[in-house]
Amino acid sequence: MKRGTTAVYGAGFLQGAAFVLIPALGTTLRSAPYDMSNTTYYGLLYFPEIIGAILAALTAGSVHGRLGSAGLFRLGVLCNAIAMGLLVTASFTHGFTIIVLLLAETFLLGIGFGLTNAAINRAASLLFAGAAAAAVTILNAVIGGATAISPIILAGFQTVLTWDTWPAVLLTLWLGLMLLPQAGDSESNEQGGVGAWRRSMLPFAVGVMIYAICEGSFGSWANVLVSVDRHLPAATGALALSVFWGGMTIARFGLGAIPDHLIHRRIAYLLAPLGMAACFFIIPQLQAAAGLLVAFTAAGVACGIYYPYSMAYGIAAHPQEGTQMAGLLVGALMVGEGIGSFGLGPLQQLISLGNIYTWSALWALPLLWLAWWNSRAPKKTA
Numbered sequence: 001m002k003r004g005t006t007a008v009y010g011a012g013f014l015q016g017a018a019f020v021l022i023p024a025l026g027t028t029l030r031s032a033p034y035d036m037s038n039t040t041y042y043g044l045l046y047f048p049e050i051i052g053a054i055l056a057a058l059t060a061g062s063v064h065g066r067l068g069s070a071g072l073f074r075l076g077v078l079c080n081a082i083a084m085g086l087l088v089t090a091s092f093t094h095g096f097t098i099i100v101l102l103l104a105e106t107f108l109l110g111i112g113f114g115l116t117n118a119a120i121n122r123a124a125s126l127l128f129a130g131a132a133a134a135a136v137t138i139l140n141a142v143i144g145g146a147t148a149i150s151p152i153i154l155a156g157f158q159t160v161l162t163w164d165t166w167p168a169v170l171l172t173l174w175l176g177l178m179l180l181p182q183a184g185d186s187e188s189n190e191q192g193g194v195g196a197w198r199r200s201m202l203p204f205a206v207g208v209m210i211y212a213i214c215e216g217s218f219g220s221w222a223n224v225l226v227s228v229d230r231h232l233p234a235a236t237g238a239l240a241l242s243v244f245w246g247g248m249t250i251a252r253f254g255l256g257a258i259p260d261h262l263i264h265r266r267i268a269y270l271l272a273p274l275g276m277a278a279c280f281f282i283i284p285q286l287q288a289a290a291g292l293l294v295a296f297t298a299a300g301v302a303c304g305i306y307y308p309y310s311m312a313y314g315i316a317a318h319p320q321e322g323t324q325m326a327g328l329l330v331g332a333l334m335v336g337e338g339i340g341s342f343g344l345g346p347l348q349q350l351i352s353l354g355n356i357y358t359w360s361a362l363w364a365l366p367l368l369w370l371a372w373w374n375s376r377a378p379k380k381t382a
Contacts, residue, residue: 002127002128003181003182004123004127004181004182005127006180006181007073007177007180007181007182008120008123008124008127008139009120009124009138009139009142010173010177010180011073011076011077011116011119011120011177012120012139012140012142012143012146013142013143013145013146014080014146014170014173014174014177015080015112015113015116015117015120015143015146016142016143016144016145016146016147016150017146017147017149017150017153017170018080018083018084018109018112018150018167018170018174019109019113019147020147020150020151021087021150021154021166021167022045022046022049022102022105022106022109023151024150024151024154024155025154025163028158028163029098029102033094034094034098035094036098036099044099044103045102045103045106046106046341046342048103048104048106048107048110049106049107049109049110049113050110050334050335050337050338051107051110052106052107052108052109052110052111052113052114053110053111053113053114053330053331053334054110054114054331054334054335055110055111055114056076056079056110056111056112056113056114056115056118056327057114057115057117057118057327057328057329057330057331057334058114058327058328058331059327060072060114060115060118060119060323060324060326060327060330061118061321061323061324061327063075063115064118064119064323064324069119069122069123069182069323070182072115072118072119072323073115073116073119073120073123073182074178074182075115076111076112076113076114076115076116076117076118076119077112077116077174077177077178078112078174078178079108079109079111079112079115079116080108080109080112080113080116080174081112081171081174081175082108083105083106083108083109083112084167084168084170084171084174085171086101086102086104086105086108087101087102087105087164087167088164088167088168088171089101090102090105091162091163091164091167092164110334113330113334114327114330114331114334117143117326117330118323118326118327118330119323119326120139121136121139121140121311121315121326121329121330122315122322122323122325122326124136124138124139125311125312125315125316125322126322132312132315132316133256133265133308133309133312133313134255134256134257135256135312136308136309136311136312136315137252137255137256137305137308137309137312138252138253138256138257139308140252140307140308140311141249141252141253141256144245144248144249144252145249145253147245148242148245148246148249150166153166154166157169198318198321200317200318201314201318201321201324201325201328203370203373203374204310204313204314204317204325204328204329204332204370204374205328205329205331205332206332206366206370207306207310207366207367207370207371207374208306208307208310208311208329208332208333208336209332209333209335209336209339210336210363210366210367210370211303211306211307211310211333211336211367212307212332212333212334212335212336212337212339212340213336213337213339213340213343213363214276214280214303214340214360214363214367215303215307215336215337215340216336216337216338216339216340216341216344217280217340217344217356217357217360218244218279218296218299218300218303219241219244219245219340219341220340220341220344221344221353222237222240222241222244222296223237223238223240223241224237224353225237225240225283225292225353225354225357226240226289226292226296229352229353229354230287230289230292232289232292236289236292236293239293240292240293240296241296243293243296243297243300244296244297244299244300244303245300246297246300247296247297247298247299247300247301247304248300248301248303248304249300249304250300250301250304251300251301251302251303251304251305252304252305252308255268255304255305256308265309265375266375268305268309269305269306269309269313269371269375270368270371270372270375272302272303272304272305272306272309272367272371273306273363273364273367273368273371274364274368275298275299275301275302276299276302276303276306276361276363276364276367277361277362277363277364278298278302278361279295279296279298279299279302280299280357280358280360280361280363281357281358281361282295283295283296283299283357284354284355284357284358306367306371307329307333309371309375310329310371310374311326311329313374313375314326314328314329314374317374344356
């Protein structure tokens with residue numbers, strides 16, 4: 001095993017597990033003794049996380065230039081560890097104090113997410129340079145898998161002990177991660193900061209942002225569409241969300257493991273937008289629970305590889321600005337997730353969620369063109 005592999009993929013797992021904690025704690029934080037309002041919980045707490053992630057992702061190249069890849073990685077890990085410490089501390093408070101602590105926690109978690117993801121996506125592409133697309137895809141599968149199982153682990157600790165036990169475990173693991181061997185600076189002359197920005201990076205960023213709008217539209221609104229719009233049981237709505245993330249994770253593991261000569265990565269990259277469009281068009285037509293669950297699983301599969309392949313192609317196309325490229329795409333992902341998750345709420349005052357899904361099928365047009373553009377040159381294959 002190459003030096004730094006355990007640290008890179010371990011950080012991916014911990015990042016996915018930590019990132020989903022606030023959403024997973026929704027019922028707990030809105031109940032006694034915390035009694036947070038829906039407005040505070042659903043509105044206020046998420047914005048610092050998104051802002052922190054965007055700021056950190058966009059400055060990752062500059063941080064890498066000053067501290068190197070190991071320094072960038074450790075700074076991201078430290079921010080995540082402090083965020084977990086704040087979450088544990090918040091569990092012993094209530095009222096205004098817990099809101100302040102959680103705002104600080106989500107902001108630091110966002111910074112940790114931006115820095116760590118930029119570092120580990122870049123590192124994965126260098127650790128397995130001959131199969132960078134597969135390495136990055138599997139890394140993001142690990143992140144997604146941790147996102148899927150972390151709420152289950154949290155619920156288990158909450159049943160047996162207390163909910164803050166899981167953040168405390170994550171805090172310990174984050175700190176332990178800093179003791180593991182780190183991936184070396186394979187690109188000693190890599191550029192960062194203002195001088196590393198290239199106009200050729202923009203098509204990758206735009207593609208990821210549009211993709212993230214689609215992912216947020218599926219992931220954040222699956223429960224509402226199934227439970228509220230279709231009047232199906234709440235458990236079915238939750239299951240729709242689970243199978244979406246499960247389908248995405250399985251697709252990433254599967255396509256990451258399949259050799260390129262069996263399914264050419266560019267072909268899969270080009271087919272992904274068509275799959276997303278088909279799911280956007282079909283889901284509003286369905287009424288039965290079984291059909292909706294199958295469709296959201298298919299949506300997860302269709303969403304599985306567009307982001308990691310964009311990351312791999314983007315880094316391969318900009319080897320001297322790899323960390324800056326990775327940071328830009330993490331930032332674009334967070335912007336798109338914010339639009340897809342929060343933007344659809346006010347929009348439903350003008351148009352129904354089903355119609356939003358139907359019209360969202362048109363996102364396939366720019367996504368398909370950008371996938372073709374970003375993967376067209378042989379030097380950009382990974």
